[in-house]
Amino acid sequence: MKNGFLSPTTHITMDPNNWTNEAGVPSGDAALNLMSTPVSALINRAPITLPPHTSIRAAAQLMSEQRVSSVLIAEQGLLFGLITDRDLRNRVIAAGLDTQRPIMDIATLAPFFVNLHDPAFNALLLMARHNIHHVPVLDGQRIAGMITATDLTEQHSTSAVYLAGDIYKQTAVEGLQRASTRIRALQQSLAAADATAYNTGHIITVITDAITTRLLQLGEAQLGPAPVDYVWVAAGSQARSEQTAKSDQDNCLVLDDAFDESVHGAYFRELTRFVCTGLDACGYVFCPGEMMAMTDTWRQPRARWAEYFRRWTSQPEPKALMLTCVFFDLRAIHGQASLLDGLRRDVLQNTRGNTLFLAHMVGNALTHQPPLGLFKGLSPARSGEHKGTIDLKHTGVVPIVDLARVYALAGGHAEVNTHDRLLTAGEGGDISAQSARDLRDALEFLASLRIRHQAQQIAQGLAPDNFLDPAEISNFERTQLRDAFQVVQTLQSVLSNRYKF
Structure with a gap:
């Protein structure tokens, strides 16, 4: 430490x-x-x-x-x-x-x-994330x-602490693979305890962080110390601390500018391949778009990353906007965190008040629309493999994540978690306090529904997914689901009117 x-x-x-x-x-x-x-x-x-x-x-x-x-x-x-x-x-x-x-x-x-008046949950996260017991x-x-961890044991809520501790004891990928199979049971227990989606996301993500860190430690033990400083960076849901038991991997590597490809390249190719392959073995499947540190493009010195972000914000063409949605949500997991800290500060300075870039971001965000029909009723998928279901991730949670990201980039706010971004946006006047509360409530409801849906699938021996048949929930919950989607749709409309080309 x-x-x-x-x-x-x-x-x-x-x-x-x-x-x-x-x-x-x-x-x-x-x-x-x-x-x-x-x-x-x-x-x-x-x-x-x-x-x-x-x-x-x-x-x-x-x-x-x-x-x-x-x-x-x-x-x-x-x-x-x-x-x-x-x-x-x-x-x-x-x-x-x-x-x-x-x-x-x-x-x-x-x-x-x-701090003395913090919730004990803070201590649980701290111990699990950093494998400490005092x-x-x-x-x-x-x-x-x-x-101590013993004090938390007496509260009957420390499976995350001990799962993380077990992860740090493993000496091979096979051991991490076995430990990772307990994540689904952890999500089930959190759902059964009516833990909030906010807290569940943080706890599940802590385990991902622990597995990632342990893989990096094992990789360095095999390959030797890193020849130059680096920071392993999580992107996407892991960066936002919003993971569930069904997650792929999005990550990258920021290297010190002393990096020389001809001298150091082979080391970091081997390290990142070892970690990404290990994550895949542990259930965090390879990113379909190859947005991973093992991909050469996403394993670069800090100066090159700065160039990436400058180009994406000044030339927001479709691919740049897609990359922005992934790589503007970043969090340091292991290594020299200062390499990322300065980079994020520079990025937020370039996006704050950048109306052209923000207009493109809003247009991209509007590609994810809540599933509402002409008369504001629920509109499940009409065809395809998931006919009759609602995609709680891409048509529910993701539109709120996209809105919150725009608020953060517009205001230059450093928060990464979606709930925290909405809280800051409401306090800073980026949106009204009431709208911020409505979006947070909608996010909590949709994310909790998704978590419970997956927990039920796990209990039935099924692979968790994001597709909910509205018939599985009560009339009251369907009304809440419709109301949550209407909140999102309304705020999408407000944002589209604010930022126009």
């Missing part, structure tokens, strides 16, 4: 409007749901801290006396780092390190943390305590 890579001191925040679980918990059950439980409820003792100069031996003695698996390192009340029993095993005993050395020599510095809790800058 050091050396400028993807894990600086970090605090994750989630939208409080998505913490709740409508199903609740059984009466009298002391195990509260992580989506509505504040972190403060999991702290069961005062924080145990030591100054940086404390010897390793003294820290180990204190941990034994207090019967704890970790201690925090603090100076003048400020958090510097932490050490765990794993650090003592791996960095001291196994390495034969002198126990009189200071604990700073073995500590994790600038650790991830959560997370400091802060109240402002004050150290409030520590929570």
